[in-house]
Amino acid sequence: MTVFKGYMKITKRLSGMIIMYLVIFTGVTISMQFAGEQAEEGSYAAxxxxxxxxxxxxxxxxxxxxxxxxxxxxxxxxxxxxxxxxxxxxxxxxxxxxxxxxxxxxxxxxxxxxxxxxxxxxxxxxxxxxxxxxxxxxxxxxxxxxxxxxxxxxxxxxxQKTSEVNLLDKSKTTGEVKSYGYTFRYMPYLFLTAVCYVLGMILASFQKKEVKNRMIASAVSLRRQNGESILAFLVVGGVIWLFSMMGILAMNGKAFLEDPYKWYYIVNSLLLMLVCLAISMVLGLLVNKPTVINNIVTPLSLGMCFLCGAFVQMSLLGKSVLKVSRFLPVYWYEVVNETLGTCITMTDSIRRSIIRGFGIQLLFAVALVGIALAVSKFKQQEQ
Missing domain, CATH: 3.40.190 (D-Maltodextrin-Binding Protein; domain 2)
Known part of the structure; x- marks a missing residue:
């Protein structure tokens, strides 16, 4: 477990920076959540x-x-x-x-x-x-x-009395987003920024020429190196995911725990974390300098969140934008999140839609990991 221990040592060395990024991005995410929640509540109320x-x-x-x-x-x-x-x-x-x-x-x-x-x-x-x-x-x-x-x-x-309107809800959704639904809605920004910054910098440290040459000359095979790298990514990603879930429980603990569909939220957020881990792995392998990561992560996270409905509600996005965003994993996360946020009865069609969103996110994660492994092998052969 030499490579895994190396990742953990670098993670421990960068723990101060990791905590700082988590606090900053969590604060930004929470502030955007409250701003979006108040804006949307005012948009539909007299x-x-x-x-x-x-x-x-x-x-x-x-x-x-x-x-x-x-x-x-x-x-x-x-x-x-x-x-x-x-x-x-x-x-x-x-x-x-x-x-x-x-x-x-x-x-x-x-x-x-x-x-x-x-x-x-x-x-x-x-x-x-x-x-x-x-x-x-x-x-x-x-x-x-x-x-x-x-x-x-x-x-x-x-x-004079105002007219009473009875809504026939054929979609079995209330149309009203649950309070913690906003937290999950902005979660892609937290995961993309925090995970890509932290893990991207850690992996970029391993891409330094002297470190890379020592790893190639070691008795540890490339397959084992990649396996231990993935394990280290999962451990760090799991800690960040637990941190975010603790924040949700702190703000909406009782309401979230009483939600019959809470496990769908949890699975959806776990799949999003896997996608973000895969993105950070590809990013860390392609970038050799940690300082360059900032120039890539910021436009990547903001662009994906704007296009996929994290910052702007999907109903407000144009058809052409939605067609493009279908090719991005965050879009399918937001589709599942919006469905769960307004769902009152889990019909077969809603369940199929959610499972499809899960499956597409998983495929994105697997494809990105495959790209990362291919890049890693190509770089080793090149050296």
Whole structure:
């Protein structure tokens, strides 16, 4: 086990750097997870805005509109002072300001004037609020034409119930991603960066000319050298994988352990680790200088994560991008992860899709290991 012990000695010597990389990349991964989770939660939920109302009318319609907005948003009254309004918009304490003019009913309900709305420049929140206000005013006009007073019409509009929607979920998925699903979603970035940096540098140390010549001259066969190298990679990769799983348990322990499909997540992450180990092996054999690894790992990890749905949700990627990403192993990891993240009933079609993703990842790992062994043999023959 000479080669294996050599790997372990180098790993021990680089333990400080390994811990530093793990902490850095884990921190970046967790921050991206929380940012992505909050962004996606806000994308599909009705958002309450901070609205300031400047009421210069004080009539029944103005009071009814303010009451309607309070039911859907956070509303506060503001004085008709341009400096105060500009300051509120500048510091973004409010999203928009609704100015209700004098003779509001005559101008905006019976007339054709639009309600003045001032928003923060560069935002689109005013469109959402304007649609609600226009809907309210149109409904008041309808009730008023039917003989109701403005106060009664405003009350009727606020009493209207929203439509109830029942979703027929044929895919047996909730459409809502579980909290730890985001952690698994960003895991390719952690594995690609940490594993390729650490193991790539270790293997590159073995590619130094003097070390390589000593290994060739030794009594240990190439097959055994490669076998011990793979074993060392599996040990280091297993430690990094355990570290990441401990992080998931620390953040989402109870929810994850209660998930009936947790073993699918575990197998999926293990296969991803095997793929990353194989990539780092190829990278370490092709690169002779550890300093060059940084220039390769960064674009490789970022590019693969962007193309395969780790950083950007797959539904937002174009068809041409998805066609290209099918030839990358991380894509199949993310397909399985998204399926598990929204799955409530494991149907036969879902199970087949997951197993197919597992199989393709395993094939990628085997193919990359084969390439690494071929490169290793070619380099030995060359020397």
């Amino acid at each position: 958002e309450k805005l901070n609205i300031a109302v400047v009421d210069q009318d004080g009539g029944d319609l103005a009071k009814g509109l303010a009451a309607f907005l309070k039911e859907n948003h956070h509303v506060e009254y503001m004085k008709n002072d341009p400096e105060v309004m500009q300051e509120a918009l500048y510091y973004e304490t409010v999203d928009l300001i609704v100015r209700i003019p004098e003779q509001f009913e005559e101008k905006c309900l019976d007339g054709e004037e639009t309600l003045p709305i001032t928003k923060v420049p560069g935002t689109y929140n005013a469109i959402y609020a304007s649609q609600q206000i226009n809907t309210f005013l149109n409904q008041v006009r309808t009730y008023k034409a039917a003989g109701y007073s403005v106060a009664e019409a405003s009350e009727k509009c606020r009493e």
